[in-house]
Amino acid sequence: MNATTEYLRLRDLHAFYGESHVLHGVNLVVNRGECVTLLGRNGAGRTTTLRAILGLTGRRTGSIVVNGTEVIGLPTHQIARLGIGYCPEERGIYSSLSCEENLLLPPKLHSAGMSLDEIYTMFPNLAERRHSQGTRLSGGEQQMLAMARVLRTGAQLLLLDEISEGLAPVIVQRLAQIILQLKEKGFTILLVEQNFRFAAPLADRMYVVEHGQIAAEIHQNELDEKREFLQEVLGV
Amino acid sequence: MTEIFGIPIQALMGQLMLGLVNGSFYAMLSLGLAVIFGMLNIINFAHGAMYMAGAFFAWMGLTYWGIGYWWSLILVPLTVGVVGVIIERTMLQWLYQLDHLYGLLLTFGLALMIEGAFRYFYGSSGLPYSIPEELTGAINLGFMFLPKYRAWVVVVSLVVCLATWFVIEKTKLGAYLRAATENPRLTQAFGINVPLMVMLTYGFGVALAGLGGVLAAPAYAVSPLMGSNLIIVVFAVVVIGGMGSIMGSILTGLSLGVIEGLTKVFYAEASNTVVFVVMVIVLMIRPAGLFGKEK
Numbered sequence: 001m002n003a004t005t006e007y008l009r010l011r012d013l014h015a016f017y018g019e020s021h022v023l024h025g026v027n028l029v030v031n032r033g034e035c036v037t038l039l040g041r042n043g044a045g046r047t048t049t050l051r052a053i054l055g056l057t058g059r060r061t062g063s064i065v066v067n068g069t070e071v072i073g074l075p076t077h078q079i080a081r082l083g084i085g086y087c088p089e090e091r092g093i094y095s096s097l098s099c100e101e102n103l104l105l106p107p108k109l110h111s112a113g114m115s116l117d118e119i120y121t122m123f124p125n126l127a128e129r130r131h132s133q134g135t136r137l138s139g140g141e142q143q144m145l146a147m148a149r150v151l152r153t154g155a156q157l158l159l160l161d162e163i164s165e166g167l168a169p170v171i172v173q174r175l176a177q178i179i180l181q182l183k184e185k186g187f188t189i190l191l192v193e194q195n196f197r198f199a200a201p202l203a204d205r206m207y208v209v210e211h212g213q214i215a216a217e218i219h220q221n222e223l224d225e226k227r228e229f230l231q232e233v234l235g236v
Numbered sequence: 237m238t239e240i241f242g243i244p245i246q247a248l249m250g251q252l253m254l255g256l257v258n259g260s261f262y263a264m265l266s267l268g269l270a271v272i273f274g275m276l277n278i279i280n281f282a283h284g285a286m287y288m289a290g291a292f293f294a295w296m297g298l299t300y301w302g303i304g305y306w307w308s309l310i311l312v313p314l315t316v317g318v319v320g321v322i323i324e325r326t327m328l329q330w331l332y333q334l335d336h337l338y339g340l341l342l343t344f345g346l347a348l349m350i351e352g353a354f355r356y357f358y359g360s361s362g363l364p365y366s367i368p369e370e371l372t373g374a375i376n377l378g379f380m381f382l383p384k385y386r387a388w389v390v391v392v393s394l395v396v397c398l399a400t401w402f403v404i405e406k407t408k409l410g411a412y413l414r415a416a417t418e419n420p421r422l423t424q425a426f427g428i429n430v431p432l433m434v435m436l437t438y439g440f441g442v443a444l445a446g447l448g449g450v451l452a453a454p455a456y457a458v459s460p461l462m463g464s465n466l467i468i469v470v471f472a473v474v475v476i477g478g479m480g481s482i483m484g485s486i487l488t489g490l491s492l493g494v495i496e497g498l499t500k501v502f503y504a505e506a507s508n509t510v511v512f513v514v515m516v517i518v519l520m521i522r523p524a525g526l527f528g529k530e531k
Contacts, residue, residue: 054425080427092422096414104408105415106426153427 013062015052024212040209085150089161095135110154140171249380259493260393268441278339284467285347290449316446317439354460362457478528
C-alpha cells in the first residue's frame with residue numbers, strides 16, 4: 001500500500017484523560033475513499049480514538065498523520081482545518097443556535113463541500129425545521145443535522161461516532177443509505193459503531209478495539225469466516 | 237406645579253433621568269461581565285478596575301497629552317482592551333480548567349493592585365473632568381430640563397448595548413460566540429479558533445468597561461474608588477438578570493438604575509440598598525435570575 005492512498009494513519013497512539021491511560025498504542029490506517037469501522041465493547045477506547053485524532057483528549061503520544069501532515073502537536077482547530085468532519089456521539093447540537101445556524105456553523109474547509117440546497121435535498125426534514133432551535137429537533141433529526149453539518153464543510157475525512165445509536169430502524173436505514181451515497185462521492189469515513197448489523201455492510205474493513213488497542217483487523221470478504229470470533233469479542 | 241403622589245414632576249423626572257444614567261453604566265458593565273463569564277468561565281472581579289482605568293486614561297490623555305473627550309471615546313476602550321488581552325494571555329488562560337474561585341481570586345487581586353496603584357499616584361479624592369463643550373447645558377423639554385450630557389450617556393450606552401446584542405444574537409460571528417460559549421471543545425473541533433475568540437472576548441468585555449469609564453469621567457469625579465463602588469451593584473445586577481442572557485443584562489441594568497432613582501424620590505433612605513433587596517427577592521423566586529436558564 002503506498003503512502004499517497006493513505007488518508008489517516010495512527011502509529012502507537014497513546015491517550016490520557018487526566019491520570020487515566022485510555023489508549024495503549026493504537027495502530028491503524030484508513031485509505032482514501034475507504035469506510036473503516038471501529039468495533040468493540042463500550043469503554044474499549046473507540047470514541048477516545050476519534051477524540052484523540054482531533055486532540056480532544058488530554059495528553060497524547062505517538063503519531064497521527066492526516067493526509068500527509070503530522071498533527072499530534074497541533075491545536076484542535078488546525079487539525080480540523082486539514083479536512084476532518086467530526087460527528088460526536090452526543091451529537092453536539094447547540095441549543096443556543098437554530099437548526100440552520102447549527103448547519104452553517106463549521107467554516108468551509110474546501111470548495112468541494114455540499115451546498116445548502118444539496119444538503120436540504122438529502123435531508124428534507126432539516127429544510128422544514130431550519131428556524132427551530134437546534135435541540136428542539138427530534139433525536140433522528142438531530143442526528144441528520146450533526147451529519148449534514150460536516151458534509152457542508154467539504155471535509156474529506158468523516159469521523160462518525162455511534163450515529164445509529166438510539167434511533168428508530170427506519171432512520172438507521174436512511175443513515176445507511178446516506179453513508180453509501182457518501183462513499184460513492186469519495187468521502188473517507190471512520191465509523192465507530194455498536195450496531196454490527198448497521199456497520200457490517202457499509203465497511204470495507206473493520207478494526208476490533210479492546211483495552212485501548214487494536215485487537216484484530218477484518219476485511220469485508222473475511223466477514224463470514226470470522227463471524228464467530230466477532231460474536232465472541234463483541235458479545236453480540 | 238404638577239405633582240405625582242405629592243412629588244413635583246421636575247424632581248421625579250430628574251431622578252428618573254439620573255436613574256437611567258446609572259442604569260446605562262450597570263447595563264454596559266453587566267453586559268461585559270456576562271459575555272466574559274459565558275466564554276471564559278471567569279467571574280471578572282477586575283471589571284470595576286477596568287472601568288476606573290478607563291476614566292483615568294481619559295483624564296490622563298487630556299491632562300498629559302491634550303487628547304480630548306471624543307478621541308478618548310475611541311482610544312481608551314482600545315487601550316483597555318489591549319490591557320485585557322495581555323491579562324488574558326499572561327494570566328487568565330491558565331485558569332479555565334479550574335474552579336470559578338481561582339479566576340475570581342486572581343481578578344480580585346488584580347483589581348486591588350490596579351486600584352492601589354492609581355490611589356498611590358493620584359490620591360483618592362477624585363479629579364475633575366469637564367463635560368465636552370458640545371454637550372454642556374440642558375434642553376428644556378417643557379416638563380423638565382434635560383442635561384445634554386446625561387441624555388448622551390444613555391443614548392451611547394443603549395446603542396453600544398444593542399449593537400452588542402445584535403452582533404451576538406443575529407450574526408455569523410455571534411453564532412461562533414454562542415457555540416463556543418456552549419461547547420468550546422466541539423466548536424474548536426469544527427476548525428474554529430476558539431482560544432483566539434476567548435482572548436478577544438475578554439478584550440472586548442473590558443473595553444466595554446473602559447468605554448463606560450470614559451462616559452463616566454465627566455458625569456462623576458474620576459477617582460480610584462469609582463470602580464469598586466460600582467462593581468458591587470453591577471454584580472447584584474448580573475445576579476438578578478441571570479448569567480448568559482445578553483438582553484437580560486441590558487434590561488436588568490437599565491431597570492435597576494430606574495428603580496434606584498425612583499427610590500431616591502420616594503424613600504431616599506433605601507436607595508442604596510434597594511438593588512440588594514430586589515436581588516434577594518429575585519433569588520428566592522427565580523434562583524437562576526430573571527433571564528437565566530436553570531440547569
